[in-house]
Amino acid sequence: MNRWQNFKKRYRLFRNWYKTVVPFNRLFHRPTLLRTRNGFNVWVRSVFSGDLTVVEGVLVLNEYRLNTLGLPENAVIYDLGANIGTFSLAVKKVCPQARIVAYEPIKENFFLLERNVPFAELHQEAVAGHTGAVSFDFNEQPHSHKMAIGGNLMLPARSLTDLITDQTVDLLKLDIEGAEFEVIEETDPALFKRIKRIVMETHGRGNWGEEKLRSLGYNTSLFWQQEGKNANAIIYGWHN
Numbered sequence: 001m002n003r004w005q006n007f008k009k010r011y012r013l014f015r016n017w018y019k020t021v022v023p024f025n026r027l028f029h030r031p032t033l034l035r036t037r038n039g040f041n042v043w044v045r046s047v048f049s050g051d052l053t054v055v056e057g058v059l060v061l062n063e064y065r066l067n068t069l070g071l072p073e074n075a076v077i078y079d080l081g082a083n084i085g086t087f088s089l090a091v092k093k094v095c096p097q098a099r100i101v102a103y104e105p106i107k108e109n110f111f112l113l114e115r116n117v118p119f120a121e122l123h124q125e126a127v128a129g130h131t132g133a134v135s136f137d138f139n140e141q142p143h144s145h146k147m148a149i150g151g152n153l154m155l156p157a158r159s160l161t162d163l164i165t166d167q168t169v170d171l172l173k174l175d176i177e178g179a180e181f182e183v184i185e186e187t188d189p190a191l192f193k194r195i196k197r198i199v200m201e202t203h204g205r206g207n208w209g210e211e212k213l214r215s216l217g218y219n220t221s222l223f224w225q226q227e228g229k230n231a232n233a234i235i236y237g238w239h240n
Contacts (some may be wrong), residue, residue, distance in 0.1 A: 020047045040089055043115045058086035064199055066094045073097050075170035080127045083109050085116035087173055103127050105155045126157035127176055129186030160187045174200040184212055192216045198237040213237035
């Protein structure tokens with residue numbers, strides 16, 4: 001994308017677009033508040049970070065299609081892998097009275113999450129197949145740190161069973177950088193009877209996401225999918 005194309009894109013996305021383009025962007029290599037054209041105010045770690053792509057996908061392009069899911073006014077929603085809070089912001093717009101519980105283990109992300117979604121119940125923990133310490137493999141992009149055996153940092157984690165005890169959940173969002181498989185596989189199938197809807201990013205592994213959700217009694221729909229061997233997809237599952 002050339003400079004002119006980038007300018008046009010940023011102008012269409014943000015009311016304060018000047019923060020994101022040359023020469024002004026060099027002043028915003030730090031946490032910055034951006035205002036989208038469709039009414040969201042969101043803090044990003046810098047205008048040079050991958051956060052702008054996340055903001056565009058979740059808040060502008062509506063990749064989770066929240067307005068089509070038929071959520072009740074007082075929905076109970078769990079945002080697992082909350083990152084900087086874009087999903088929770090989108091939920092709040094669709095369901096202003098929803099109870100939102102968000103989990104995000106990475107300190108740099110959680111700092112922005114607190115700024116972006118003060119209305120939610122926030123937990124600085126990972127979600128994994130078991131409760132306890134898990135290792136993370138850090139890379140240069142804090143929004144995509146992954147759980148990995150022998151990683152360079154240990155962080156606290158909770159299992160899905162420990163998060164959702166005796167309550168009914170209207171929507172569970174899972175975007176935990178590849179640990180979705182472990183969480184789904186290691187959770188008692190009976191628990192999913194109390195989770196009415198799931199929206200999940202699969203991070204590769206072929207078609208396991210749709211197949212697994214169907215085996216748990218969900219209808220499924222593919223929201224989007226990238227091509228390639230390790231393609232990501234967003235899958236929506238719901239009970240009748």
